[in-house]
Amino acid sequence: HREGRLPGRQDWSSWPHYQAADAGFRGYWYPVCFSNQVGEKPRKVRLLGEELFVIRDRGRIFGMKDRCPHRGVPLSYGNKQFPGTVSCVYHGWTFDLETGDLAAAITDGPESPICGKVTQPTYDVEERLGMVWVYVGDGEEPDPIDEQLPEELVGNAAVLGQRIQPREGNWRFACENGYDEGHAKYLHRTALWRLFKPMPVWNKTKIVKRGRWIYRVQEQQFWEADFPGLGRWSGLGWWKARPPKETKNIGNTSSHREVNPVIAAQEFPGFASVSMPGVLRIAYPTFIHYEFYVPVDADQHLYVGVLADFRQGARTLPFYAKYLGAVRWLFHGQFSGQDKWMVEVTDAPPEKLYRPDDSLLQWRKLAEDTTEDRLDRLREQGLDPADPTA
Numbered sequence: 407h408r409e410g411r412l413p414g415r416q417d418w419s420s421w422p423h424y425q426a427a428d429a430g431f432r433g434y435w436y437p438v439c440f441s442n443q444v445g446e447k448p449r450k451v452r453l454l455g456e457e458l459f460v461i462r463d464r465g466r467i468f469g470m471k472d473r474c475p476h477r478g479v480p481l482s483y484g485n486k487q488f489p490g491t492v493s494c495v496y497h498g499w500t501f502d503l504e505t506g507d508l509a510a511a512i513t514d515g516p517e518s519p520i521c522g523k524v525t526q527p528t529y530d531v532e533e534r535l536g537m538v539w540v541y542v543g544d545g546e547e548p549d550p551i552d553e554q555l556p557e558e559l560v561g562n563a564a565v566l567g568q569r570i571q572p573r574e575g576n577w578r579f580a581c582e583n584g585y586d587e588g589h590a591k592y593l594h595r596t597a598l599w600r601l602f603k604p605m606p607v608w609n610k611t612k613i614v615k616r617g618r619w620i621y622r623v624q625e626q627q628f629w630e631a632d633f634p635g636l637g638r639w640s641g642l643g644w645w646k647a648r649p650p651k652e653t654k655n656i657g658n659t660s661s662h663r664e665v666n667p668v669i670a671a672q673e674f675p676g677f678a679s680v681s682m683p684g685v686l687r688i689a690y691p692t693f694i695h696y697e698f699y700v701p702v703d704a705d706q707h708l709y710v711g712v713l714a715d716f717r718q719g720a721r722t723l724p725f726y727a728k729y730l731g732a733v734r735w736l737f738h739g740q741f742s743g744q745d746k747w748m749v750e751v752t753d754a755p756p757e758k759l760y761r762p763d764d765s766l767l768q769w770r771k772l773a774e775d776t777t778e779d780r781l782d783r784l785r786e787q788g789l790d791p792a793d794p795t796a
C-alpha cells in the first residue's frame with residue numbers, strides 16, 4: 407500500500423503553495439535571535455526575504471521595516487533620539503516604534519507638515535524561550551504565539567540548551583532533512599552522538615497526524631538486515647552488541663531510562679514529529695530536541711536548535727554541565743553539522759523518491775493543506791494575500 411502512496415513525483419508541483427514558499431510561509435512567528443542580543447540600538451534582521459530591525463525600548467522589543475520611506479536608507483543605521491521612537495540616520499525622520507507613525511522630521515522643524523502623513527510598517531514581536539520571535543503575515547491579526555509553540559513548552563518549566571546558526575540552503579531542504587527518515591539511519595551512522603543515543607532503523611514507518619503535528623510511527627524495526635547478494639548491514643554502531651530494550655511511548659530511541667512526566671503526559675504517538683512552519687520535535691525519554699528552520703530568504707535559513715529538559719531547581723545544574731560539556735558539541739555541533747552539509751548540497755527537484763520518503767511527502771502535504779486553510783481564512787476576512795502560486 408505504501409508504494410501506492412508514492413507516485414514517484416518528479417517535482418514539487420503537486421504542492422503549489424509549498425513550491426511557491428521559497429522564502430517561507432507567511433502567517434507564523436519565527437525566532438530570529440536571542441533576547442539578550444537586542445538592546446537600545448536597532449538590530450538588523452532578514453526574515454522571509456524581508457528587511458526589518460528589532461529594538462528594545464523600556465524593556466519591550468519592537469519590530470519595524472528597515473527601509474526609511476524618505477530616501478530608502480536602512481533605518482537600522484539610526485538610533486533612538488526620543489523614547490519610544492527611532493530616528494533615521496540620514497535626515498532624522500523619526501518613527502513611533504509602536505504605531506510606525508512619522509512622529510517628527512527633525513530637520514524640518516516641529517511643525518513639519520509631513521508628520522502624521524507617513525506610516526512605517528511594523529512587525530509583531532514576542533519573547534519566548536529566551537529568544538525574540540517575529541510574526542510575518544499579510545495584515546491579519548496574528549494568532550497568539552503560544553498557540554504556535556510546541557504545546558509542552560508553554561506552561562512547563564524547562565532548562566534549555568540553544569543554538570542559533572545562519573546556514574546556507576533553502577529552509578525547505580533543512581526541514582525535509584530534519585524529518586527525513588532515511589538519513590537518520592544512514593548519514594548519521596557515523597555521528598558520535600550515537601555513542602549515547604543509538605538510532606534504531608526501521609522500515610514500514612507510518613505517518614500519523616494528530617492536531618497540527620505529523621508523527622513517524624515505527625511499525626517494524628530491524629537492527630540488522632541481510633541484503634541479498636550484498637551481505638549484512640546493521641544500523642547499530644560497533645559499540646552496541648545488542649539492541650536496547652524497548653521503552654514505552656516514544657519508540658525505541660533509548661534504553662531503560664524513565665520517561666520524564668511532562669514528556670510522558672504528551673503521549674506522543676511517535677518520537678519524531680514535525681509541524682508548520684517547519685518545526686521538528688524529537689522526543690527522548692528525558693528531554694526533547696527541537697529544530698526551528700527559519701527562512702531568511704530563498705537561499706539561506708537560520709538553524710535554531712533547542713534542547714529542553716523539563717526539570718527545575720537544583721536539578722538543572724547537571725543539565726548545564728552535560729549540555730555545555732558534551733551535548734553542545736556532540737549534538738548541536740557534529741551531528742547537526744552533518745545535516746548542515748547535506749542541506750547545502752541538496753539540489754532542487756526533479757527528484758525520484760523511495761519508500762522512506764513518505765515522511766517528506768506527508769510533511770509537504772501538511773504544509774500544503776495548512777496553507778490552503780490559512781488563505782481561505784484570509785479571504786473570508788477580506789484580506790487579499792498575494793497569489794502564492796504567482
Ligand code: FES
Nearest residue numbers: 474476477494497
Ligand atoms: Fe531617512 Fe531621509 S532617508 S530621513
